[in-house]
Amino acid sequence: DTAGNTAESTYVSFFAPDPHFVDQMAEYNKIYDEKYGEFGAFGGPSALAARIALEAVQRCVQAENLSRGCVRDEIAKTDMKTSILGVPVSFGAGNQLEGGEFFIFQVQEGQFVLVGP
Numbered sequence: 001d002t003a004g005n006t007a008e009s010t011y012v013s014f015f016a017p018d019p020h021f022v023d024q025m026a027e028y029n030k031i032y033d034e035k036y037g038e039f040g041a042f043g044g045p046s047a048l049a050a051r052i053a054l055e056a057v058q059r060c061v062q063a064e065n066l067s068r069g070c071v072r073d074e075i076a077k078t079d080m081k082t083s084i085l086g087v088p089v090s091f092g093a094g095n096q097l098e099g100g101e102f103f104i105f106q107v108q109e110g111q112f113v114l115v116g117p
Helices: 023-036 043-062 068-076
Strands: 011-014 103-108 111-116
Antiparallel strands (some): 011 103
8 A cells, every 4th residue: 555556566475375365264364354353464474383383382291391492393393284374384404494485476456466386
């Protein structure tokens, strides 16, 4: 809105799919919007990061080793074939996300439209 018509046809990249464009997020998006109002593109990735961390904590608690090192190691073992964002999540060397991609949007008629990958 701030850029007005000058943003029309421009491209924007983002590190994760916008949850508004992920089919399996539709029900979650609806419930969240009804309870809290609209959210931006960071909502889905933030929720996924919290889930990964909490599941790692849970595994450490079950192993009776709730330590920072255990949580770090358990996060590194994350290997989701798919996630709430519709993309796989696993970590490689240095706990860097493997197989990451950028999602490309174009402003069309004042709206972000997913055009790639």
